[in-house]
Amino acid sequence: MEQSAESGKQHDASLYFSRDFNKMASFAELGALARAPYDLTAPDALSPARIRRYRTHAAGFDLLYSTQRVDEPVLAALQKLAEESGAVAQFRLMKKGAVLNRIEGYASEERQVLHTACRDIFAPGSQAPEATEQAKGELVKLADFLTALEAGSIVNAAGEVFTDLIQVGIGGSDLGPRALYLALAAYKFPGRRVHFISNVDPDDAAATLSGLDLSRTLVNVVSKSGSTLETMTNEALVRKAFSEAGLEPERHFLAVTGKGSPMDNPARYLRSFYMFDSIGGRYSATSMVGAVMLGFALGYPQLLEILRGAQAMDLAAEEEDILCNPPLLLALLGIWNHSFLGSETLAILPYSQALVRFTAHLQQCDMESNGKSVTRQGKPLAWKSGPIIWGEPGTNGQHAFYQLIHQGTAIVPVEFIGFRTSQHGSDLMIEQTTSQEKLVANLLAQALALATGQPEDNPNRRFPGNRPSSLLLADRLTPYTMGALLALYEAKVVFQGFIWNINSFDQEGVQLGKRLATRLLAHYAGRRQDPGYSGEESDALGWALLGAAGMLSPERG
Amino acid sequence: MEQSAESGKQHDASLYFSRDFNKMASFAELGALARAPYDLTAPDALSPARIRRYRTHAAGFDLLYSTQRVDEPVLAALQKLAEESGAVAQFRLMKKGAVLNRIEGYASEERQVLHTACRDIFAPGSQAPEATEQAKGELVKLADFLTALEAGSIVNAAGEVFTDLIQVGIGGSDLGPRALYLALAAYKFPGRRVHFISNVDPDDAAATLSGLDLSRTLVNVVSKSGSTLETMTNEALVRKAFSEAGLEPERHFLAVTGKGSPMDNPARYLRSFYMFDSIGGRYSATSMVGAVMLGFALGYPQLLEILRGAQAMDLAAEEEDILCNPPLLLALLGIWNHSFLGSETLAILPYSQALVRFTAHLQQCDMESNGKSVTRQGKPLAWKSGPIIWGEPGTNGQHAFYQLIHQGTAIVPVEFIGFRTSQHGSDLMIEQTTSQEKLVANLLAQALALATGQPEDNPNRRFPGNRPSSLLLADRLTPYTMGALLALYEAKVVFQGFIWNINSFDQEGVQLGKRLATRLLAHYAGRRQDPGYSGEESDALGWALLGAAGMLSPERG
Structure with a gap:
């Protein structure tokens, strides 16, 4: 096509x-x-x-x-x-829509690169019609959702409107959206706030959750693969907090994920939005990865303004x-x-x-x-x-x-x-x-x-x-x-x-660290199942590193 | 000596x-x-x-x-x-106490470097007795103040205790204290919070002030010289907000400054604490620059723990x-x-x-x-x-x-x-x-x-x-x-x-930018006094830069 x-x-x-x-x-x-x-x-x-x-x-x-x-x-x-x-x-x-994400002659991702299609939605003739149609489709779903929130037709179990949203994501699902939210917080709906949990550090989630009224909070879980370790861990942590507060997660949780991912399960989420393989995480702030949160915080018209500005610069880049x-x-x-x-x-x-x-x-x-x-x-x-x-x-x-x-x-x-x-206009002459x-x-x-x-x-x-x-x-x-x-x-x-x-x-450079972390984590799991477990034979190096780091002392079992 | x-x-x-x-x-x-x-x-x-x-x-x-x-x-x-x-x-x-802050044969600061004395307070024989006595003296003043806050003998005009503190400072008066506060927020008194205003960007102050009950807020203004442009500007902005809220600044404002600085004026501040020339801004987190805020947030015993850890490392550094x-x-x-x-x-x-x-x-x-x-x-x-x-x-x-x-x-x-x-101990097994x-x-x-x-x-x-x-x-x-x-x-x-x-x-490298900023600011002031003002003659370069930056259009006068 x-x-x-x-x-x-x-x-x-x-x-x-x-x-x-x-x-x-x-x-x-x-x-x-x-x-x-x-x-x-x-x-x-x-x-x-x-x-x-x-x-x-x-x-x-x-x-x-x-x-x-x-x-x-x-x-x-x-x-x-x-x-x-x-x-x-x-x-x-x-x-x-050229397949630019590739390495000739070697196994590689072989993908199009179409973050620009997320904003190529204003003029009639998009340069990548299929991707633009996908983007528009998701925007329509989002607009409907935001309207329902504003109209009070989507509310919590007590019939109250939602005031807060937690974005759970990491890397591109966190940095771009967070940068944009902080940049534009001066424009947000009065009374609406957004929070972010990204790090697998449990203190990150604990600090964020501690100050919130969860009953009036939405949670937007963002992971294209639906299997990002940190995000799945944090989603579980946050779900547990909701359950402990007597709340039904499926009334509060939103998903932004790839079609067919393990997270693509509407039964677990109030709403699901899609992200596509042609948009890499670090280029995804104007896709649903950023749009759901920004729409909640700023409203749909302001979200469109962001896209309009991006589209204008995308055009200038063709000079x-x-x-x-x-x-x-x-x-x-x-x-x-x-x-x-x-x-x-x-x-x-x-x-x-x-x-x-x-x-x-x-x-x-x-x-x-x-x-x-x-x-x-x-x-x-x-x-x-x-x-x-x-x-x-x-x-x-x-x-x-x-x-x-x-x-x-x-x-x-x-x-x-x-x-x-x-932005605020409150200033002082000195x-x-x-x-x-x-x-x-x-x-x-x-x-x-x-x-x-x-x-x-x-x-x-x-x-x-x-x-x-x-x-x-x-x-x-x-x-x-x-x-x-x-x-x-x-x-x-x-x-x-x-x-x-x-x-x-x-981003092949992120793979080795992930594999080695999995190798080290297997030792924790091994010790947990068998107090006499030792990784000395199977992985002398990893085992020595855990030991030297003080992670194998008896009280950490 | x-x-x-x-x-x-x-x-x-x-x-x-x-x-x-x-x-x-x-x-x-x-x-x-x-x-x-x-x-x-x-x-x-x-x-x-x-x-x-x-x-x-x-x-x-x-x-x-x-x-x-x-x-x-x-x-x-x-x-x-x-x-x-x-x-x-x-x-x-x-x-x-050697005079290490100097350049031989040239005009330079000619100062001692004694941040370590702030923590050399536990053993009887300090290595720099004079500086240690100064540090201890300020700590005693701080302990008294914190005790009075906790006992409820220092309260706001309505007799309520203070819950919030805004630290106004920049550079060393902001970065170190802020890093430590965020690091240790898990240990803070329930109900006490600290906020920071550093940037001369008016949006920084506006965003911080917007969410606060000023009547229950202390403001800790930190500047060794008592003349740091950003800090003086922000102090004025915050004082204005207090006055507009009908509050008396001298019941809320604390000063951390050098002896004899323009800020060393007890009539304007609830309490004043001193910082000394032998401690540079970027090494000052364990002096009163960080201690007042940390004492408020964490309490005096936890503040001493910070100093104790620092002192232990200072000793290890002598091996x-x-x-x-x-x-x-x-x-x-x-x-x-x-x-x-x-x-x-x-x-x-x-x-x-x-x-x-x-x-x-x-x-x-x-x-x-x-x-x-x-x-x-x-x-x-x-x-x-x-x-x-x-x-x-x-x-x-x-x-x-x-x-x-x-x-x-x-x-x-x-x-x-x-x-x-x-820190929080709330974690989840996945x-x-x-x-x-x-x-x-x-x-x-x-x-x-x-x-x-x-x-x-x-x-x-x-x-x-x-x-x-x-x-x-x-x-x-x-x-x-x-x-x-x-x-x-x-x-x-x-x-x-x-x-x-x-x-x-x-830090001589920060001076030229400051001088040039002053030169550019003179043009704004000039235009404000005289609509026909031009900097073309006196400073063609600076005037051209302001013009090219769009800062001289008529509506910005």
Whole structure:
């Protein structure tokens, strides 16, 4: 269907899928340019004209990049890199349902990558009609459910409306949804609250449950496989708490899962929503994984605003001109810093307390996508894959780790995120400026300080400068701009994977730890069944590790 | 006094203060050894005997390091490095009040470094009697205040007891205290809660204030200088909220500040507590900066337990044998990975949801201390200074960024932190193991997987191994072990600074951004006074940046 209709185009563009990063002409050009990158500390290197010129925008966001170490030749070579790698062509194929989650010639997931279809629901002609229809179908179910909640036709056993919702999930079923909820809590229905349980640490669940009136609480259990160890464990813990409180779980529990998973059992859940194989966990915040919780917290219209913002950015990501495509430009600036100027990490620093968990989401989205070591043909990479992503909100970080960013021996490129007005609107003028103005002034000042540095006789007070940053600015953090920001980073990550020729959509690296944990857990179970049990023979190494960790002392049986 | 009594010893040991890292014999030895580091992936390289042997302990913590790429020659060279650099000798001098916060020959802070004195209060003979007496004096004031709160002799205007406390502070006045509060929330007085406002983002304060009954809330304002922009702004915001609620701030507000600061004004505060110049913000969690809030939340006896744990670890840090000194050994293993094996970052991954903000605290403590580029003699460093610190609690991280740690092209050393039993004790047996057992099994499994890796025909499922980690394990996260863990990392950071010959106690790198922010803010104030104001002439660059950021449009005046 979808794919066959597109097969002609797909055939051409698929040539890009095996193009190695270091074989492109632009790779050599950029390598040569990197020997003498633009010097931001030279007199007038950072001029008002440069600041005004190196600026683009899409979907409510301005991207300012005058404080990057780039000039016209570098930007031209980055444009060429985008073209040689077919970055935009691959992005378009992705949106149309190409099977991009694969490794040629080896067993791999062999899946489409269609998180964009969750938002491609507004115009008549979707690029991936089947996935869009699925997404719309789930949205209709969700809208019905939310209406029934608001109308009071779905209530607890005592006839009361639900006030709270606990999202039980981990990884992509937790980080993206949690980041969005915290970002948009200013927009939630009065009296509705959302809580999250993710860690298998029993203290996590205990701390969350302790403060809640369970009789008025919904529980949204999210797991595509329906078998995620942590989520199943936490679901059982929470179900037990409901039972002990004399409540019927099937009146309170919702499921978001894959069709046919062990959790796909409507008898156990008040409502079930589906997630699909074409959407990986770390790209699933705009699917039902985030939508059910966000719909409960913010209402259906605000949920649609998130999707609308994401859709607008997905469209901007199709621009061939890198200067008109913020996600692609951000991806290329990242590659310039990481692959050519040699930085190993990227700090993402939102000047917005509401984005307190957004960097944690991007840590997953980026590092799980691009922390790879083979090409899409299964060959060992001859170049570095994705950076380490880290960061905390400003201005807090200024009082914490910025010392190293300014004066440490490592260069840390920065992506600043800011908003011109606050969400709550409650602000106070002190010394003739508002808090929000102080916040933005600090953001801009940091970019300036990092770029230009400052000479000084006292060597300990010298700032070397030439520390690159980009600035993302929008008017206000709203559901729309949040959706756009989310999609911007999703697209950025995907573009980098295309250009590095890696599969950004699988996560084989998490398997070994899981298998070894199962091996160790078997020893606990063995001891529990037989007090004389020993793992010495079957698994000397694991048994020694448990012993050295103090986990085999008699009182822990 | 203290210093002069010690002057003989101090003179000898002060030779160490100018010993360059790359001039020591052990530096060359370690460089040679790093060409063929221990191969953890070789058959039986990670043996049960090695696991049992590479293990030490202090103050309730076991440190397991068999999964580091070290062998006997490396450990011997690290011991030599410790001795050549006089790491322990310098630590002892620090505890006795040596002026270690300085740069020779240049204007610098010229201060003692005496955070250890806050906990050196239990035995009769403190190593820094004057600082200890100061600390004890503040503790007595705090104990009196807490007793009065509990006895109901300090109450609000309506005669009700206080239930909530808001800590207003930023950087060290926020991160350490917040990390400790969250870590120990399981031990708090029923009905007492603590909240934090740090960011100058007005949404941060608004979100916190919105859910509180201010009439029963104390506000603890923490700033050594009494002039921190964010803290003064937030104090004003919160005072305004109290006034608007018809409450008298001086019945609710506490101050923790330096003697003689603008905040040292008892008329404005219910109680004032002092902090001293010899304790830097990032080392201040066990001073009044953390103690007032922790005393309110946990009670005085539990606060003393934190100090007792810290004191025990401070003593362990004085052991000359690195194999009996966990903070020093951890510091040296870090130097091995960072300076000799070339890793740029360090992931600190607690398998405890309660430690959710501990890594953020360590980000400050470590990166602000060791993110430097000159020696203590003001010469440019010819070696790398401190690493980038990042991380999130496990098992959550396993579902997020571990992909890159296992299979990415960058090597990320890891420090795992875990506990054998949970805090809340509410747990559930699923498939014959408890959640806490699953948590610890996952921690151990990750260390094993990272070290040994796994060969595999499918290159995308191959794990290269030789990714180093250390494991810190204690029985339970209690006030005592939390204090020990905090002190362990403080000492680790300080040891690394001693060995790299950098000043770990100043933070000149934060100044330039502050100055530039002030310059930008002047333009807002200018526009506010004069609608025709322009910064074009006086500051073309700053004015252009404000314009490009969209901050000069007419509606933002």
